[in-house]
Amino acid sequence: MATIEQQTAENPLTEGLERLPVHPTTLVIFGATGDLSKRKLLPAIYNLAHEGALPERFNLIGVSRSDIGDDGFRELARESIGEFSRRAPDERVLDSLLGRIRYVGRSFDDEEGYEQLCRLFDEFDDEAGIAFNRLFYLSTAPSFFPVIAQKLGEKNLNRREGADVRIIIEKPFGTDLESALALNREVLSVFDESQVFRIDHYLGKETVQNLLVLRFANALFEPLWNRSYIDNVQITAAEDIGIGTRAGYYDTSGALRDLIQNHMLQLLTLICMEPPARLTANPVRDEKTKVLRAITPPSVGDVDTMAVRAQYAGGTVHGRDVPGYLEEEGVPDDSVTETYAAIKLKVNNWRWAGVPFYLRTGKRLARKTTEIAVTLKPVPHLAFQQEGSLGVQPNQLILAVQPNEGVALSLVAKIPGARMAVRPVNMEFLYGTSFMSQSPEAYERLILDTMRGDATLFARNDEVEAAWTIVDPILEAWQSQRGPIPQYEPGSPGPAEADALMEQGAQWRAL
Amino acid sequence: MSSEGVWSAQDTSPAAVEAALRQLLAQRHEESDAYVPARVLNLIAIVDREWKGEVHNRLERVGRFHASRTILCAVEHGRTTLDAFATMSADHDPKPGEIVALEERVELDLGSVHLKRLATIVDPLLVPDLMTLVWSPHQHDEAVDELLELVQVVLIDTVTSPEPSAALRRSAELCKSAYVVDLAWVRSMPWRERIAAMVDPPAYRPLIYRIDGMTVRYHPESTTAAVLLLGWLATRLGWELPSPFEPEGGMLCSRARRGDETIALRLEPASQDVPGLAGVTLELEGNSFSLDRGPGGLAARLHVADRDDSTWVVMGASRGEAGILGEGIRQALLRDPTYAPALEAATAMLGAAAPA
Numbered sequence: 001m002a003t004i005e006q007q008t009a010e011n012p013l014t015e016g017l018e019r020l021p022v023h024p025t026t027l028v029i030f031g032a033t034g035d036l037s038k039r040k041l042l043p044a045i046y047n048l049a050h051e052g053a054l055p056e057r058f059n060l061i062g063v064s065r066s067d068i069g070d071d072g073f074r075e076l077a078r079e080s081i082g083e084f085s086r087r088a089p090d091e092r093v094l095d096s097l098l099g100r101i102r103y104v105g106r107s108f109d110d111e112e113g114y115e116q117l118c119r120l121f122d123e124f125d126d127e128a129g130i131a132f133n134r135l136f137y138l139s140t141a142p143s144f145f146p147v148i149a150q151k152l153g154e155k156n157l158n159r160r161e162g163a164d165v166r167i168i169i170e171k172p173f174g175t176d177l178e179s180a181l182a183l184n185r186e187v188l189s190v191f192d193e194s195q196v197f198r199i200d201h202y203l204g205k206e207t208v209q210n211l212l213v214l215r216f217a218n219a220l221f222e223p224l225w226n227r228s229y230i231d232n233v234q235i236t237a238a239e240d241i242g243i244g245t246r247a248g249y250y251d252t253s254g255a256l257r258d259l260i261q262n263h264m265l266q267l268l269t270l271i272c273m274e275p276p277a278r279l280t281a282n283p284v285r286d287e288k289t290k291v292l293r294a295i296t297p298p299s300v301g302d303v304d305t306m307a308v309r310a311q312y313a314g315g316t317v318h319g320r321d322v323p324g325y326l327e328e329e330g331v332p333d334d335s336v337t338e339t340y341a342a343i344k345l346k347v348n349n350w351r352w353a354g355v356p357f358y359l360r361t362g363k364r365l366a367r368k369t370t371e372i373a374v375t376l377k378p379v380p381h382l383a384f385q386q387e388g389s390l391g392v393q394p395n396q397l398i399l400a401v402q403p404n405e406g407v408a409l410s411l412v413a414k415i416p417g418a419r420m421a422v423r424p425v426n427m428e429f430l431y432g433t434s435f436m437s438q439s440p441e442a443y444e445r446l447i448l449d450t451m452r453g454d455a456t457l458f459a460r461n462d463e464v465e466a467a468w469t470i471v472d473p474i475l476e477a478w479q480s481q482r483g484p485i486p487q488y489e490p491g492s493p494g495p496a497e498a499d500a501l502m503e504q505g506a507q508w509r510a511l
Numbered sequence: 512m513s514s515e516g517v518w519s520a521q522d523t524s525p526a527a528v529e530a531a532l533r534q535l536l537a538q539r540h541e542e543s544d545a546y547v548p549a550r551v552l553n554l555i556a557i558v559d560r561e562w563k564g565e566v567h568n569r570l571e572r573v574g575r576f577h578a579s580r581t582i583l584c585a586v587e588h589g590r591t592t593l594d595a596f597a598t599m600s601a602d603h604d605p606k607p608g609e610i611v612a613l614e615e616r617v618e619l620d621l622g623s624v625h626l627k628r629l630a631t632i633v634d635p636l637l638v639p640d641l642m643t644l645v646w647s648p649h650q651h652d653e654a655v656d657e658l659l660e661l662v663q664v665v666l667i668d669t670v671t672s673p674e675p676s677a678a679l680r681r682s683a684e685l686c687k688s689a690y691v692v693d694l695a696w697v698r699s700m701p702w703r704e705r706i707a708a709m710v711d712p713p714a715y716r717p718l719i720y721r722i723d724g725m726t727v728r729y730h731p732e733s734t735t736a737a738v739l740l741l742g743w744l745a746t747r748l749g750w751e752l753p754s755p756f757e758p759e760g761g762m763l764c765s766r767a768r769r770g771d772e773t774i775a776l777r778l779e780p781a782s783q784d785v786p787g788l789a790g791v792t793l794e795l796e797g798n799s800f801s802l803d804r805g806p807g808g809l810a811a812r813l814h815v816a817d818r819d820d821s822t823w824v825v826m827g828a829s830r831g832e833a834g835i836l837g838e839g840i841r842q843a844l845l846r847d848p849t850y851a852p853a854l855e856a857a858t859a860m861l862g863a864a865a866p867a
Contacts, residue, residue, distance in 0.1 A: 021708035052827030096807030
C-alpha cells in the first residue's frame with residue numbers, strides 16, 4: 001500500500017520531463033468565430049496539440065452568435081489553423097483535434113446557450129468518467145465580460161466539484177478605473193480571484209519573461225539597478241502601420257488605453273520590481289503591484305507636463321501615400337483619439353526615486369519596435385575628449401522585445417589607431433542566434449499556464465486597478481480639452497511636443 | 512539554403528580550416544551585417560566516408576535544431592591526408608531590420624590513422640565556450656573516447672547496436688565521463704510524458720504505488736528503448752532492481768519488487784513499420800491503462816473491471832526519425848537526471864544474455 005507520504009507527494013514521474021502534465025480540460029471560447037480566435041487562439045491550441053502539450057484529454061467548445069453548427073465551426077477552425085498556424089498542420093493531429101470540437105451558436109446573454117454548455121459538460125464528463133477542469137476564454141467585446149460571468153454564475157458553471165474552473169479575460173479590462181472596478185466587482189462576485197486570469201499577451205513573450213531572469217539570475221546588473229547608476233528608462237512600443245480596419249475599436253480606445261495602461265506598465269513593473277521571494281504567482285504580482293502603487297498618479301492639472309498625445313497626419317511613407325488618422329475609414333472627422341501617447345512617470349521608492357521613466361507608443365511611426373532602454377548615468381569625468389572621438393554616450397542596456405528579441409549593451413571603445421579617440425560600440429545577445437528552439441507563440445504559453453493554474457504571467461485585480469489609477473487622470477485631462485490635437489508626420493519618430501517631456505538633456509532613442 | 516559562403520582545400524591543416532572560417536565570416540559580414548553566426552552548440556559527427564552523404568542528409572533534415580557549428584569527420588580507410596570543405600550558410604536572405612543566423616559546417620575527410628589524435632585536429636575548430644556534442648553513428652568508439660576530454664555530451668542511439676546489452680553497457684561507461692543523450696531514450700519521451708500525465712491528478716497518484724504489471728510493446732529492433740522505459744518506471748517508483756529477463760510465451764519477462772509485492776515486467780515484440788515503441792500497458796489489480804500508436808497521437812484505453820472500456824486519443828504529431836535526431840541534439844543543452852538510473856535498471860534486466 002502507498003504510504004501517506006507517497007499519496008501526498010509530488011508526482012515522481014514528472015522528474016526530468018520538459019512538459020509537465022496538465023489536468024484534463026474542457027476549454028470554452030466565447031467569441032469563437034472572432035478575429036482573435038481565428039488568428040491566435042485556434043492556431044495556438046492546434047500547436048499545443050501538435051507538440052503533445054495539451055492535456056491528455058481535451059475538449060473545445062466554441063460559443064458565438066453565428067449559426068454555423070459543429071461542422072461549420074470545425075471548418076472555420078481548420079481554415080484558421082491552416083492560414084495562421086506557425087507550422088503546417090499535420091492532418092491526422094488536426095483531425096483528432098477537430099474531433100474534440102463542439103459549437104454552441106447562441107448570443108452571450110441567451111439562457112439556452114448556457115443550458116447547452118451544461119449538457120455538453122455533462123456529456124464530456126460522463127463519456128470520460130472524470131470531472132474535466134473547465135476553462136472559459138472570454139474573447140468577446142468587453143461589454144459582454146460581465147454578462148458572461150453572471151450567466152456562468154447563474155448556471156453554477158463557476159464551480160465544479162473535483163475539478164478546477166478558471167476564466168480568462170482578454171484586454172481591455174475596463175476603459176477607466178471606475179469601469180475596471182465595476183468589472184472586477186462583477187467578475188469577483190461569481191469567481192474567486194484565484195480563478196481569474198486577465199491575459200496580457202506581452203507577458204507571454206520570451207523576452208519579457210527573460211527580463212526577470214536577466215535581472216535576478218545575473219549578478220552583473222543588480223548592483224547598478226537603482227537610482228545611483230540609472231539615469232532614465234525609456235519603454236517604446238512603436239508600430240510603422242496605421243490603424244487599418246480597426247477604427248471601430250481604436251477610436252474608442254486610443255494609444256494610452258490600448259498599450260500604455262496594460263502592456264507598457266507591465267513592462268515597467270518588471271523593470272522596477274524587487275526580487276520576489278519565490279517565482280510564483282502571488283509573490284511576483286505582489287512586487288509588481290508595489291511598483292504601480294509607488295507611482296504617484298498625476299493631478300489633472302499636471303498632465304500637460306507629463307503626458308503628450310498626437311495623431312498621425314497624412315503623407316508619404318516608403319514612397320507610398322498614406323492617409324492621416326482623421327482620413328481613415330470609420331474615424332469621425334472630429335476625433336480627438338490619440339494614435340501616439342508619451343508619458344513620464346516617477347517610481348517613488350527607495351530604489352527609483354528621481355529616475356524618470358518615459359513610455360511612448362504610437363502608430364505609423366518610423367519603425368516597428370518594442371524595446372526597453374535603460375540609460376546609465378555618465379561617468380563623472382571623461383578623459384577621452386581628443387578630437388576624433390565620436391558621439392560618446394552613457395552606457396545603455398537595450399532589451400529588445402520585438403522584432404529581433406535580444407539584449408544589447410552599448411559600451412565605449414577606442415577607435416583603432418594612434419590617437420586615443422573613442423566611440424560607442426554594441427555588445428549584443430540575440431535570441432535567434434543563441435537558442436535552437438523557436439519561441440512558442442505567447443498565446444500558447446499563456447493558455448497552457450491557465451490550464452495548469454499558474455497565474456504568474458497574468459494581472460491580478462489590484463494590479464489592474466493600480467494601473468488605471470495612474471492612467472485615469474491623464475484620460476480625464478485629455479477628455480476635458482477641446483479642439484484638435486497635435487499631429488505628427490507619418491514615418492517620423494512622433495510629435496516634437498514629446499521632446500518637452502525629457503529631463504536634463506536626455507533624448508528619446510532614435511527609432 | 513538560400514546563400515552560402517564556401518571554402519575547400521586538399522591536404523590541409525586544422526589551422527588553415529580555422530583561418531578559412533574566420534575569413535568566411537568576414538565575407539558574409541561584408542555581404543550584409545545582418546548575418547550573425549549562431550552560437551549555441553558544437554557538433555562533432557564521426558562517420559564512415561562512404562555514408563557521409565547519408566549523414567549529411569540526416570543532419571539537414573533536423574531543421575531548426577541544427578548545431579551552430581558542425582564538424583563532420585568522414586573516416587576513409589587508408590587515407591593519410593586531410594581534406595576540408597567549409598560552408599557558412601543562411602536559410603534565407605535578410606529582410607530589412609532582420610538578423611539572420613549563420614550555420615557553419617566543416618567536412619573533414621581523414622583516415623583511420625587520424626582517429627588516435629582526433630582531439631588535436633578538432634579542437635582548433637570548435638567555437639570556444641559552447642557546449643560540444645559528439646555523435647558517432649557508425650560506431651567509431653575509439654574516436655569518441657579520444658574526444659571525451661573535449662566534449663561535454665555524447666549522442667548515441669542504443670537501438671542501432673546489434674547487441675542491446677553491450678550498447679547499454681557502453682552507455683553506462685560513457686555516463687562516467689560525459690552527459691549521454693540516447694536517442695532510444697528520446698523516443699520514449701512522449702510515452703513517459705503520457706504515463707506521468709495519466710497518474711498526475713492527485714486522486715490517481717496513489718495508484719502508481721499499486722501497479723502490479725507493466726508490458727511494453729516494441730519494434731523488434733528497438734529493444735533498448737523498450738527496456739529503458741521499463742527501467743524508468745521501476746526506478747522512478749523505487750522498485751528494487753528488476754531481475755534479468757527470461758523468455759516466456761514469445762515475450763521477455765522480468766520481475767521487480769516493491770517490499771513484499773512483485774511487479775511483472777514484460778517486453779512484447781510488435782510488428783510495426785517504424786522503429787521505436789508500439790505501446791505500453793500498466794496493470795493494477797485487474798484494471799489496466801494502455802497507450803498505443805495511432806493516427807494523430809497515442810490511442811489511450813482505460814479498462815476498469817465491470818465497466819465498459821474508455822478510449823480516447825492523446826493528441827501529438829509523430830516526430831519521425833529526423834525529428835528524433837533533432838530532439839536529441841536539442842537535449843544536449845538540457846539535463847535529464849532520470850536516464851542514468853533507468854539505464855542501470857535496464858542493464859540489470861538485459862543481463863548478459865540479451866536478445867539480439
